[in-house]
Amino acid sequence: MSAWRDGRNEKSLARLRRALPAVFPAPVLNHALARPLIPPTLRRAMEGYWRAHPLRADRLARALARRSGTPDGWAWRLDVATEGRRTSFRCPPAPFRETAFARGPGHCCVCGQPVFRFGWHRDLWGDGRPNKRATWHSACVVAWQLWCDPSGQVQALKRAQGRCCPETGRRLLRTAEVDHRVPLFRVWREHRAMPWPDLLDHWGRPNLQVINREAHLGKCAREAQARAGQRAKAKRDALPEGPLAPG
Structure with missing residues (x-):
């Protein structure tokens, strides 16, 4: 061998x-x-x-997104799978993947910045020519995978937080799971009007943590209870006031 x-x-x-x-x-x-x-x-x-280096890729992709900024006229919406829009709030918003805002070949469809040789994000060669055959930075590919499936990078996240469970303060077990500190349903309900680069932080490292499974189950139960309470309140608020009309 x-x-x-x-x-x-x-x-x-x-x-x-x-x-x-x-x-x-x-x-x-x-x-x-x-x-x-x-x-x-x-x-x-x-x-x-x-x-x-997935966490380094995540940090770079979010920094490049801040350089691009929110495109004029764009808003985070959930729609049918047309024109590149997302159908679930669990998928990170990506305006440059939508037909109306795409910048075309030579620009990354995640962050919107030019893509240079070998998928690099800076013009190290000084010719000022993006690679017209590329639509992704190599770093943005890995960042996108992290955002969509953070459990695939559980080991990197464990190392980043010193193998300590932030919920219990104890050492992380082998069964520890990846969790979003601010649940994504709350991001959609309460924060969807934020500027797009700030929204991406909720899918990246700032909002990701690895916690022990028992703590994760308890946190999920509390979140489900809170969601049920919100739905019940919304139904009560929708009921007409006073006695129901006959018939």
Whole structure:
């Protein structure tokens, strides 16, 4: 196995060196060369770097979204799956994925910023030309996956909070689960008028935590009880005042 790996890495390294431009992000290259299996292409090296740093990708994607700002005329709405709109409040709002606000090839459909070589977010090469064949930053791909399925990054989130349960103050168990501090149904009900970049914080690291399963079950029960109380209150408020009309 070692001989096979050494032979494969030798071929991958030679291929990387042939394709390596004069300017390339040093952290990405260092990460690629430190892998047990060196990626054979610069694109795969870029993708592997961001997959290994999902919380860094999340932070970058939200920062790029702030640079773009909320598009004029856009509002977070739930609609049928047409024109790129979302059908559930659990999916993060993405105005640049909607037909009316898309910026076209060469711009990221998540954050709206230009995409440069190898899916990088900055023009390190100084030619000012976005990659017209790209519609995602490599970092935004990983950030989007985190926002839509945070449980897939439970280990990274555990490390980020020191393996301590914020609900109980105890050490996180193997059965610990990912939770949104502010539930997404509350984000939709109470905060949907916020600027779009601020909304994304509710899907990213600022609103994510890993808590032990028992604490998670208790928190979910309290949230369900609160939602039931809100529905009951809304029904009472909708009832007409005074006695019902006959007939």
